[in-house]
Amino acid sequence: MSPSANDRSPENHSPLASNLLLSLAITEMSVRDSRAGTGQPQSVLLTDPASDIMSLAAPPESMKVGLVYDPVYLQHDTGQHPENASRLVGITRLLEESGMKERLTEIPPEPASEGQLLLVHSAQHISRVQRVAESGGGWFDADTVASAGSYEAALHAAGGLSKAAEAVMTGVLDSAFALVRPPGHHATATRAMGFCLFNNIAVAAKHLQQSSNVSRILIVDFDVHHGNGTQETFYRDPGVLYFSTHQYPFYPGTGAIEEAGEGEGKGTTINVPLPAWCGDDEYYRVFQEILVPAAQRFQPQIILVSAGYDAHWADSISLMQLTVAGYTRLVLILQQLATELCHGRLVFTLEGGYNVEALAHSVRATLAVLLGDSEFEDPMPRPSHPRKAPELGAMLEQIRALHELS
Numbered sequence: 296m297s298p299s300a301n302d303r304s305p306e307n308h309s310p311l312a313s314n315l316l317l318s319l320a321i322t323e324m325s326v327r328d329s330r331a332g333t334g335q336p337q338s339v340l341l342t343d344p345a346s347d348i349m350s351l352a353a354p355p356e357s358m359k360v361g362l363v364y365d366p367v368y369l370q371h372d373t374g375q376h377p378e379n380a381s382r383l384v385g386i387t388r389l390l391e392e393s394g395m396k397e398r399l400t401e402i403p404p405e406p407a408s409e410g411q412l413l414l415v416h417s418a419q420h421i422s423r424v425q426r427v428a429e430s431g432g433g434w435f436d437a438d439t440v441a442s443a444g445s446y447e448a449a450l451h452a453a454g455g456l457s458k459a460a461e462a463v464m465t466g467v468l469d470s471a472f473a474l475v476r477p478p479g480h481h482a483t484a485t486r487a488m489g490f491c492l493f494n495n496i497a498v499a500a501k502h503l504q505q506s507s508n509v510s511r512i513l514i515v516d517f518d519v520h521h522g523n524g525t526q527e528t529f530y531r532d533p534g535v536l537y538f539s540t541h542q543y544p545f546y547p548g549t550g551a552i553e554e555a556g557e558g559e560g561k562g563t564t565i566n567v568p569l570p571a572w573c574g575d576d577e578y579y580r581v582f583q584e585i586l587v588p589a590a591q592r593f594q595p596q597i598i599l600v601s602a603g604y605d606a607h608w609a610d611s612i613s614l615m616q617l618t619v620a621g622y623t624r625l626v627l628i629l630q631q632l633a634t635e636l637c638h639g640r641l642v643f644t645l646e647g648g649y650n651v652e653a654l655a656h657s658v659r660a661t662l663a664v665l666l667g668d669s670e671f672e673d674p675m676p677r678p679s680h681p682r683k684a685p686e687l688g689a690m691l692e693q694i695r696a697l698h699e700l701s
Contacts, residue, residue, distance in 0.1 A: 360665045361462055361471035362390075362399040363455040368476045370444025372432075377612060377649045378490040383476060385651035386658050395662055400468060404455025404475070406447070407498055411457060414501035415494050415528055420485050424449060424492050435487040449477055449492040456495045456644045457502040463640050464507050464597055470633070470665045472602075472658070473644040480522030480601045480646050481547060489520065489547055496601050496644055497528040500535055503597065510534050513595035513632075515586065516541070517578070517625060518603020518646040519613040521550030521566070525601065531560040536593045538586055540578060542606070542613055543568030552694055565589055565698055568690075571614035572682040575621030578606075582628045584691055588700045590632050597640040598633050604648030604657040609675055612649050616681055619673040622657045626664045641665070 364387060369380040390396040412421050427433045428446035435441065452475035459471035479496055481489030496514060503509040513536045514529070516522040521541040526549065529535035541550050556564040567581050590598075604622060606615035633641040643661060648654035653675055663671045694700070 358469045358665060358667045360399050360662065361402045361459055361468040362396070362662075363402045363404050363459050363471065363473040363475060365404050365451060365455070367404070367444075367451045368448050368474075370442070371448035371477050372442035372444060373440050376440060376490075378476065378478065378647075380476075381651055382645075382648065382654060383474060385655045386474060389655040389659055390662070393659060395659060395666075398666060399472075399662065402455065402459050402462065402468075402471065402473075404451040405458055406450035407454035407457060407493070411498055411502055412450075412453065412493060414505065415484060415497045416482070417485050420487070421493075424487060435492075439487050439490055439492070441487075441492065445477065445492060451475070452477060452479065453493045453495045453498040456642070457499040459644075460499045460503055460597070460599060460642045461507065463642050464503055464509060466638075469639050470630075470641040471643070472662060472665070473642070474658070475645055478603070478646040479644070480516060480518060480525045480603075481520070483524045483527050488524075490647075491524065494524045494528060496522075496599055497525050499642075499644070500529070500599060504534065509596050511593060511595045512536070513538065513590055513593060513598045514601065515539075515598060515629060516601035516603070516646070517606070517622075518601055519606040519610075519615055520546050520603065520647065521568075522601055522646075523547045523549040526550070526554065526564055526566075529560065530556055530564060531558045533559045533563055535560075536563045536565070536589065536595065538565045538567075538589060540567045540569055540581055542571060542573075542615060545613070552690070552697065555697060562698060563593075565694070567694060569615075569687070570685045572616055572684050573606075573687070574608070574616030574677070574681065574684050575618055575624065577684055577687055578617060578621060579624050579628075580687065581691065582625055585694055585698075585700065587628065587632065589698060590636060592700075594636055596637050597642065598629060598637060600629060600641070600643045601646045602643045602658075602661065603646035604654050607648070607650060607653040607657060607675075608677060608681070609650045609653045610648065612647070616677065616684065618677050619653065619656045619660050619671075619675060623660045623664060623671070626661045630664055 373379045425446045432442040456473040462468045479491045479494045482491040482494040516539040550566045606617045608616040
């Protein structure tokens with residue numbers, strides 16, 4: 296996953312048109328100094344009181360937001376690996392210090408059952424993960440490691456997310472965030488890879504299909520790496536729309552525009568392979584021009600999100616330029632889609648994000664949106680000399696044509 300392997304000269308940037316699609320009336324957030332390079336925290340307004348449409352769509356203050364977390368996730372001991380326990384420690388510390396954690400509804404995770412895992416993974420794969428952990432740990436490949444506690448952590452990651460998704464689907468909660476590890480979106484039916492042991496979001500989606508008779512699920516994946524395992528799981532399934540933004544070419548090598556599903560699932564995989572140096576405006580444009588019309592056509596009953604925060608400019612594992620404010624704009628779009636299309640049902644699960652400060656503040660900002668807060672602080676505004684972002688117009692037109700999006 297070395298970013299240097301994908302370093303390339305940025306293309307010329309063309310400013311976004313002033314009349315971007317605003318079908319969900321997501322306001323331009325007040326981030327006046329997010330690119331000023333002052334290095335000082337900036338106050339970010341989440342909703343614009345002057346926007347009549349936005350005020351109609353804003354969530355009530357009484358939103359009941361669930362949080363999946365348990366110390367069992369720290370037992371996945373990866374040492375000095377980029378995906379290590381300090382990620383969750385940093386997030387939970389910030390949530391506690393800010394007073395946000397006490398505003399969330401605790402969801403005690405339960406381990407995924409063998410039956411749940413078998414909806415996605417082969418019996419041989421499940422047994423191998425268990426065997427490696429019980430033998431004291433070991434490496435599945437050059438990137439992916441397990442310790443003695445990893446099997447239990449992985450069971451609780453998949454099970455915790457499934458429990459959160461079911462609680463939101465049944466109306467017990469309005470939305471939820473699964474603060475779990477190991478992450479999941481690279482794990483395939485037969486292979487642990489890319490830091491992932493079991494595919495948490497795929498298990499949760501399959502669980503909803505089986506237990507709650509959900510026929511239309513939207514999975515949005517904004518991790519900087521393509522979720523090859525999630526795509527593979529649902530590539531022929533017309534009941535799951537998988538939408539991914541990811542740096543490309545990059546690990547794991549999948550996620551080209553032409554990968555759009557097969558058989559009955561043709562057209563229900565939408566990949567947006569982004570060149571290096573994309574930032575807030577580029578991601579916002581992609582969500583507005585591709586995700587919004589695709590989701591409105593699909594009419595999901597729930598939205599699940601593989602929330603990887605490794606496209607942040609401070610994350611050394613990638614070559615993107617998102618800010619905390621930029622992530623917040625994406626979450627606002629997702630929240631508005633959920634409000635419009637599926638009674639607000641929206642569930643996030645943690646994937647990547649390896650700069651602990653950027654990760655913690657991005658997760659906190661995501662939860663601020665879910666809770667209906669009006670503003671938050673971005674302590675990491677964009678540096679004073681950002682790289683010039685590429686022009687995406689031709690690529691987005693290709694995606695719109697392939698998927699027949701207006």
